[in-house]
Amino acid sequence: MPFEISDGTMALNATIPQHQLSKLGESLTEFDITFSIERIQPEVDSESLLTDRQQWLLYEAIDRGYYDTPRRITLVELADELDIAKSTCSETLHRLEERVLKQFVSGDCEHQPDISIRAD
Incomplete structure (x- = not known):
């Protein structure tokens, strides 16, 4: 209810x-x-907020425990397991975190x- x-x-x-x-x-x-x-x-409509690659990386990071406390996987381990460069992994996570956090704080949303x- x-x-x-x-x-x-x-x-x-x-x-x-x-x-x-x-x-x-x-x-x-x-x-x-x-x-x-x-x-x-x-x-927030995460599909319009994040790119397909950002969504993919976010879900992989969550599933593998990157956002757990304590973390179950490091950034280097995550990048290795996903076969992407550490710098690419770090930058992509940072950009998606920026979008999500700014959206959360501003509340500026058409939804x-x-x-x-x-x-x-």
């Missing part, structure tokens, strides 16, 4: 366009339901937001 009710409080997680979020807020206010929006997070709302 898209929502949970516990101790008289409902938590709703939904992916909706901005104009529908506004209508939801207006409806809750109209019925005198107090609510708070805890988080609005843009939905629908993931919204978390709590109502009492």
